Amino acid sequence: MKIMPNRMDRGFYQYQTEFEQKALEVLRSGWYVLGKEVSSFEEEFAAYTGAKYCVGVGNGLDALWLAFKVLGIGQGDEVIVQANTYIASVMGITINGATPVFVEPDEYYSIDADKIEEKITDKTKAILVVHLYGQASNMEKILTLCKKYNLRLVEDCAQSHGACYQGKMTGTFGDIGCFSFYPSKNLGAFGDGGAIVTNDEQIAKDMKMYRNYGSEKRYYNKVVGANSRLDELQAGLLRVRLSHMEELTKEKEQIALTYLKELNNPYFTLPKLLAGANHVWHQFVLCSQYRDELIQYLEEKEIGTIIHYPVPPHLAEAYEYLGFKEGDFPITERYAKSVVSIPMYNGMTEEEQKIVIEALNAFVPGKFR
Ligand SMILES: Cc1ncc(COP(=O)(O)O)c(C=O)c1O
Structure with a gap:
């Protein structure tokens, strides 16, 4: 699937x-x-x-x-x-x-x-x-x-x-x-x-x-x-x-709670929650120094991911005129190289989520390539 x-x-x-x-x-x-x-x-x-x-x-x-x-x-x-x-x-x-x-961003992005x-x-x-x-x-x-x-x-x-x-x-x-x-x-x-x-x-x-x-x-x-x-x-x-926003938001929260509870792998970190703030889980973002390998591994298992975002605006061609270069915003650049959004949507089934969790928990860098 x-x-x-x-x-x-x-x-x-x-x-x-x-x-x-x-x-x-x-x-x-x-x-x-x-x-x-x-x-x-x-x-x-x-x-x-x-x-x-x-x-x-x-x-x-x-x-x-x-x-x-x-x-x-x-x-x-x-x-x-x-x-x-x-x-x-x-x-x-x-x-x-x-x-x-x-x-630069903080640890909550x-x-x-x-x-x-x-x-x-x-x-x-x-x-x-x-x-x-x-x-x-x-x-x-x-x-x-x-x-x-x-x-x-x-x-x-x-x-x-x-x-x-x-x-x-x-x-x-x-x-x-x-x-x-x-x-x-x-x-x-x-x-x-x-x-x-x-x-x-x-x-x-x-x-x-x-x-x-x-x-x-x-x-x-x-x-x-x-x-x-x-x-x-x-x-x-x-x-x-x-008119259905409350239930739609709750549904996403439930999916996120399951991810937070069941994802467990030292090769990536889970999103951190800021005290006093709430999260409506537009994206569920993992962070990993092995990000590119993780994406490839998931792709082989037919699990899609997206990077939000691979090119930070200060390094985009459109903003060359601002005169920034690589290294100017190291935290941002590190995130651009290590974040990955995993499947998260209204209507996601428990079975789909289970497949994603099992695959992520089994990931070991180098082992599947
Ligand atoms: C953070 C952020 N700002 C602005 C936009 C722009 O919205 P739109 O795609 O409707 O122009 C988006 C979405 O694409 C976004 O994610």
Whole structure:
């Protein structure tokens, strides 16, 4: 039996009838962009996160760059971000012309809050926190720094739908929380989708303007904006999935608990849990100096894995112009060489998980090649 790192079809079949009914309802409605499904989803997702406002956009990257746009952060400004993130976090900063200032991660793969202060300059305008892999970052220290230096706080919650820090949802700590609903995400659509949440009415209004060609009133354009609108079909399907979020998150937690309890092998380490934070297990990430051999070994057993992420943004070709080189962020670079995400998805069967656990526990470097 082949086991893939993610199975999005399983997530569909879990609520097939509801998805199909909603899709037909939207298709038959004759209204496909910015309608009642989008506004209902925005209300429901704001309520889910505990934020006052939600504005749907086209995808997670748009949520990020539009967030910095709305905050007026661009050319000449610096934004602090962890070095070991998905490149979209960094593009959200640089699309506006601002400069990313990288900080090494801690043992939880989150930004190391103790290393932020040394990177703050008079150009620093914001911190972008990424709740990577689904675990909330240490918000207490970050909030203190934002207050002390009067910095904006943007959260990249593309991987952390429903994750809390000390009981408060990620996305609601700062000025803007940015979400992706890419199909593989914990709250996934059936195509691209994204949203921002905020407690600031003006930010919500501006975001609505920017997502729609910079207009509040049709054909009257105040600023140069984007065409980045969550569509009715995705919003309707997201509403279905959102209504099941609690059970979907619990299911992933159960899979993670089983992995944490039953995986036992000195050749890799398990993810560490930060006190006060909760983890919604977008990814279950192992760390091993034998990572590449482990991947090959699992492949031979028809178990798929993914590396999140093999090339850190500071070494990506797209960011050559920033002038970084190998060795500049050793912890990030070590993670890029040693992390691997193992199968984790809603609808994963006990049998599939058992196969993955048995294979991982039997791994010995050098022995199977
Ligand atoms: C951490 C992070 N930020 C941003 C994004 C961008 O989201 P999208 O793919 O919807 O543009 C993703 C997902 O791809 C992500 O994982």
